[in-house]
Amino acid sequence: MGVGTALAETWVRRWERQQERYAVDREERFTVIADVVEWVTRGQPAPLVVDLGSGPGSLARRIAARLPRARILAVDVDPLLLELGRTHAPEAARYVEVLIGEDGWLAELELELDGPVDAVVSTTALHYPEPGRLREIYRELAAVLRPGGVLVNGDHLAPADPGLAVLSAAVGRAREQRQGTGGGEDWARWWAEVRQVPEFAELLAARELRPAPASGDGNGLSVREHEELLREAGFREVGTVWRCGDSCVLVALR
Template identity: 65%
Template structure:
């Protein structure tokens, strides 16, 4: 069910603005992710990078621009977002439709060699801890020694007073930038539902995309790091943070 490229560009631009409402300093966060991937895998010939929960390819496109020789796998379960990404960025990535964490999900990636890097943005705060541990273990088995996992996500401090302050910092930054007045997640999807060209994709989405808790698993950077170490990664910790928006890195 392909989407017209011009239509996809319009809706991805709206997606980018909508996402800025939720991710403070989103572009800087993406830049940090690309910095880490380039530092660790940029010297390798044709590095293999998987973007988990890629959506329409916001992060995949930035990784491909930074590392033109890389092979990028954009992995998501949402048929509409994947169709938008394919139409807007046809040569940026290989688009893979699968539910991350489902038994056998790695088979859909069709890996022909170990991964040099795994990246993700605002996707790994959804799976419950047990599922997330399984995902990290799966990844550890298909990443080469020295490979890197980079997770840009909402990682809230465990201590309530610090969590409250982190959220306040985010809120004030968003108000100064005017991001809190932008179209939100629900409004974007409601508007998309009125586009006739999206009807079949949205019907497929209703069948395939499992409901998720808007608050996610609530895990802090420290809890993510603990799960990563249990899964077989040798080091894990944050390298950048603004409010609750963080970039967590783990080395295989």
Template identity: 60%
Template sequence: MGLSIATAGLWVERWERQQERYAVDREERFTVIADVVEHVTAGQDRPLVVDLGCGPGSLAVRLARRLPNAEVVAVDADPLLLELGRTHHGRAARYVRATIGGAGWVEALGLRRPLDAAASTTALHYLPEDALRRVYRQLAAVLRPGGVLVNADHLFQDCAGLSELATRVGRRRAERQCVFDQEDWESWWAGVAEEPEFADLLAERRQVMRDLGEGKDNGLSYSRHVALLRGAGFSHAGPVWQFGDSCVLVALR
């Protein structure tokens, strides 16, 4: 039995508020991603875009609103978050369950033509460097010439002192916006655990998380990301927007 529309809507709304605690500039980052994808796909009758690590569809739905003629494919390994997205934002994207970087994940997307764009927000930092290198190569292989990869995340500076300052700048902005009054990650998941409609999905999710292991930040600087992207076959890569340690990194195929 699937989730009710009302339950999905309630928990997606709580997800949106919870995520603002960790990225006060989240909506601006979404807008920048959409700006980039819109520019690169201008003139395309039906752009093909993949949302990597889509969660409950936050980025996918914003891309679909900006690009109503686009075909958006949203991929994630988390069965609960995927079902939230499928139920609440079902018209925004075609949702695919696959582990990014895992065996057969690109084939699972069911792509029948080259991608125009791949986008991600606060997801790829969980991939170890070797897996990320592989994913970048795989994306370069399925993107059309002139296509783009857009990765929005908290990225480190090479210099520890600058990285500390960038993090501090971001935190001070968050404090001014009072986002730390919002529900946090642990509280959101604790609430999910008490929702009867989620029982089967939570059991499935626990198995998935056991198989994947505990995700940890790979700690890569944005310049290391750039080096990996260039090595994977992207012609140019660099940041197009940044505030504190929050960055939108773009790579051109």
């Protein structure tokens, strides 16, 4: 029993609403990431963009709409989310199932089919690997990015100083209250409802067999610690280009 276009569209739409519970500024953050990619790839006839932890292609679709000339790889470990993206927006990206950071993961992307990488983007995925493995992931990404290429990470990353971390979290909560977030379907409810859909049974069974990223809040690294790991990995310039509360867009130039 396959996943039809209408079914995929319904569940992608529900995914988008569910994710907005956890990032009121999600759309603005996506826009800033696309701004960075557009600037860094200006003049490139067909830039190659790799979206790590793509889910059903939320960011990939937005970058494809902004940069129709771009070639995008959407990378995720979850076969259900990838199939939703592949069915809902097959033209937006080439969808690849692999766990970021597992042995040989970059080879699975078959980057030689597409050429040098111009940009790597990610949202709320790179806070999972433990610090030592994340350093290696950053090194691997630095090695495949062209000189002048960019890594763009949109995530909730706290400042290193404890007082500022508390303050940034408070600012973020205040903004959420002003925006009126918190209603509707949450992560647990979305997945509970997904498990009731017969067309998803085979994909859910495959999902159970895949290695999963670490659960919980992740590695707990501050934005400064991410910056240090990126510099150690060989990126020449690192810093944030946008922040609201503890939500930020961190950029590393190769």
